[in-house]
Amino acid sequence: MTSFSLTTRLTLFYTLVSALVLLGLGWLTSAAMNQHFDALDRAGLQDKIHLIEEVGAKAESKSDLQKRLADVLHSHEGLIVTLQTNGQTLFATEALKIPDAAIKNLSQESKTQKLFNWETKDHQYRALGALISTPLIGDEVLTLWVVLDSKLHAHFQEHFRFTLAIYVILATVFSGLLGWLAAKQGLAPLRIMKSRAQAVTSNKMGERMPVKTVPVEMADLAQTLNDMLDRLQEDFRRLSEFSSDLAHELRTPISNLLTETQVTLSSKRSNTEYEDVLASNSEELQRLARMVSDMLFLAKTENGLTLPSQETIAIATQAQALFDFYEALAFEKGIYLALTGEGLISGDRLMLRRALSNLLSNALRHATIGTTVSIKVETINDKVQVSVINHGSMISEEMLPRLFDRFFRVDKSRAHPHSDGAGLGLAITRAIMRAHGGGVTVTSRLGETCFSLIFPKIDTDNHAINAND
DSSP: OOOOOHHHHHHHHHHHHHHHHHHHHHHHHHHHHHHHHHHHHHHHHHHHHHHHHHHHHHOSSHHHHHHHHHHHHTTOTTEEEEEEETTEEEEESSOOOOOHHHHHHHHHTTTOOOOEEEEOSSOEEEEEEEEEEOGGGTTOEEEEEEEEEOHHHHHHHHHHHHHHHHHHHHHHHHHHHHHHHHHHHHTHHHHHHHHHHHHOBTTBOOOOOOTTTSOHHHHHHHHHHHHHHHHHHHHHHHHHHHHHHHHHHHHHHHHHHHHHHHHHHTSOOOHHHHHHHHHHHHHHHHHHHHHHHHHHHHHHHHTTOOOSOOEEEEHHHHHHHHHHHHHHHHHHHTOEEEEEOOOEEEEOHHHHHHHHHHHHHHHHHHBOTTOEEEEEEEEETTEEEEEEEEEBSOOOTTTGGGTTSTTOOOOTTTOOTTOOOOSOHHHHHHHHHHHTTOEEEEEEETTEEEEEEEEEOOOGGGOOBOTTO
């Protein structure tokens, strides 16, 4: 099916409307002209009837009546008068047969005068009949017909209608051209927006729609498109950074594996040396496997997948289980663990434990020896907040907003040389919290760094604590 352009549609619509308006105006003008001629002819014929009645009233005999009528009517060109009595013509300016329909209509309606039109091969007549009486003939009623040859009127009307039709056609075509120009000019902002949109590429994402120069009706659309371009530009920037970071993170272990393998193969080695190389390569491969696994988990979580399971979870129970897991590491580093508060949330237990584990392992990694890493559970209004707090080196204010970006690491002074992480732990934690309808925040001041997981509070009356807790 052919799809017309918006300019063509508007032009056709405008032309159709113009044609209908002009046709309506033409019909109204033609009808008004017909009514005018009818009224004019009726008034003229009624005047003639009144004149003849006056003449009849003054006549002294039939011959005197005929003479008076001839004198009075001889100067009325185009007027035909027929006066009959008992079916016999008493006076006629010229021989003219009145149609039977007109005679019948006159007899039925008595003295009611109604214009009657008929036409012959060469003439068009318009007649008005009347029943009159005169003292000369006593009570006998005379039938009077005054007839006007309306051929000139008909010719004038025909010529007028022809001229009007030509005018309507030309005016419709001209209106169509004006409509096309108006549509083309009016849609110019859309063409500008189209050219701007065509200019947007992956290397040129800064193009925006002209909001201030387009009509008000299009300003909202232009602003909406600009907002969409802003989001796309931000997503594209993140995707580019992610791709760059991912390539960088993968290149390092692969380069290590390749270099170590090439060095090992460059000369004959003992079995022990081969075993050491394989063990080292195994560690790098395990690191790569964890990174790929984390990326897959992050991609699934950020793409809005539903939670694998949802249950009511006691936060304190999960935190204590993590303390048991990290107890040996904390003891080795001389760090104390503390848990305060309790609360219930609704979510996936394994994902929650992973988020909390990421924060706790980071806290242990960056805590100062001899300090305490604590988990504090609080219910604040309609939220349940789980805070993981450690004391140690601080994170600068400008770094805080970027902590949850993929592959992001804080400055070197905070980086841990023996860390096997890929900078995805906090990004995964944020994705998990979003999947739970919550969020994560971080503060770092006065030597204390605090990561807070914020969950929506649940209605404990309608939730049962899972047996595994």
